[in-house]
Amino acid sequence: MTAADGRSADFTPDFTLAHLSDVHLGPLPPVGARHWNVKRLLGWLNWQRRRRHLYSRDVLDRIVADIAAQAPDHIAVTGDLANLGLPAEHEAALAWLRALGDPERVTVIPGNHDIYSRIGADPGTARWHPHMSANTAAADYAIAEAISGDQAFPFVRRFGRLAIIALNSAVPTRPLYAIGRIGKAQLDRLARILDRLGAEGLMRVVLIHHPPLPGLAKARHDLQDADALAEVLARHGAELVLHGHEHTASEHWHPSPSGHIPIIGVPSASLARPHKKEPPARYHLYRLALDTNRPMIELISRGLAEPDGPIVELERRLIVPTTGADRPLSH
Ligand SMILES: [Fe+2]
Numbered sequence: 001m002t003a004a005d006g007r008s009a010d011f012t013p014d015f016t017l018a019h020l021s022d023v024h025l026g027p028l029p030p031v032g033a034r035h036w037n038v039k040r041l042l043g044w045l046n047w048q049r050r051r052r053h054l055y056s057r058d059v060l061d062r063i064v065a066d067i068a069a070q071a072p073d074h075i076a077v078t079g080d081l082a083n084l085g086l087p088a089e090h091e092a093a094l095a096w097l098r099a100l101g102d103p104e105r106v107t108v109i110p111g112n113h114d115i116y117s118r119i120g121a122d123p124g125t126a127r128w129h130p131h132m133s134a135n136t137a138a139a140d141y142a143i144a145e146a147i148s149g150d151q152a153f154p155f156v157r158r159f160g161r162l163a164i165i166a167l168n169s170a171v172p173t174r175p176l177y178a179i180g181r182i183g184k185a186q187l188d189r190l191a192r193i194l195d196r197l198g199a200e201g202l203m204r205v206v207l208i209h210h211p212p213l214p215g216l217a218k219a220r221h222d223l224q225d226a227d228a229l230a231e232v233l234a235r236h237g238a239e240l241v242l243h244g245h246e247h248t249a250s251e252h253w254h255p256s257p258s259g260h261i262p263i264i265g266v267p268s269a270s271l272a273r274p275h276k277k278e279p280p281a282r283y284h285l286y287r288l289a290l291d292t293n294r295p296m297i298e299l300i301s302r303g304l305a306e307p308d309g310p311i312v313e314l315e316r317r318l319i320v321p322t323t324g325a326d327r328p329l330s331h
């Protein structure tokens with residue numbers, strides 16, 4: 001079968017990357033007196049009334065087992081491991097990350113439910129540092145700028161001709177808000193990193209929790225500086241952007257000097273049954289050919305076709321970036 005068939009590819013991938021997101025691990029731990037506030041009270045009520053019946057650890061465990069059976073080269077987790085951003089949740093998420101894979105095989109970034117509200121001096125998501133920092137092969141791309149504290153993003157992980165560039169869009173927000181923000185410091189560094197990686201001809205895969213373009217998320221749920229991020233991507237290019245947050249499957253294309261950038265959202269990996277516009281649990285598996293003039297990307301979606309069913313292949317398609325003003329193709 002050829003690329004033109006649009007359903008499968010006859011290339012041998014150089015790298016396979018699994019992408020899952022929004023696992024929202026339960027159950028909720030007890031909330032300490034110093035962590036209660038209006039935002040957490042509303043989030044706690046929402047979890048007890050509704051969300052704890054939707055997100056299933058059993059379903060997530062089956063998704064993770066299926067990922068292991070597919071034996072990807074790397075696994076990316078784009079945030080919302082927690083629910084109320086509590087230290088005990090960060091601990092539980094760390095245990096889950098370690099079970100998912102070694103830091104060399106698993107990259108994580110925070111979501112708005114991980115950096116949710118105040119936690120005082122607690123290290124919070126910094127507990128995930130081994131899974132949330134540059135790898136040795138990418139040490140150079142950590143840029144010889146001081147990197148500490150909230151300047152730990154973006155970080156780069158390099159795997160041969162592939163580079164993962166990980167952003168943090170999560171910031172503490174007011175009650176009933178799930179907005180995100182990248183900030184000027186990350187955007188400036190992102191631009192320089194994309195230029196350096198692009199000049200080497202690497203496939204640049206950007207990870208972010210929130211949808212990265214304006215208009216992709218509903219109000220009070222969106223990335224506040226999406227305009228600025230869209231401009232950085234348009235100027236400096238990338239080959240693939242992966243995100244979560246909306247709990248839906250989505251695909252958009254964004255022009256850049258190196259071609260149209262596919263921007264792909266993945267649903268939650270633990271939702272036990274359909275909920276509003278959110279499909280039941282799934283993840284994405286990317287088969288990537290890196291040694292071509294044009295990158296070859298095949299997306300395989302695997303998950304629940306129906307509640308209580310097995311994990312199956314739901315969709316398989318080629319994502320074919322094009323250059324210049326060509327019309328992007330997705331089969
Ligand atoms: Fe989420």
Ligand SMILES: [Fe+2]
Binds near residue numbers: 080111113245
């Ligand atoms: Fe989110």
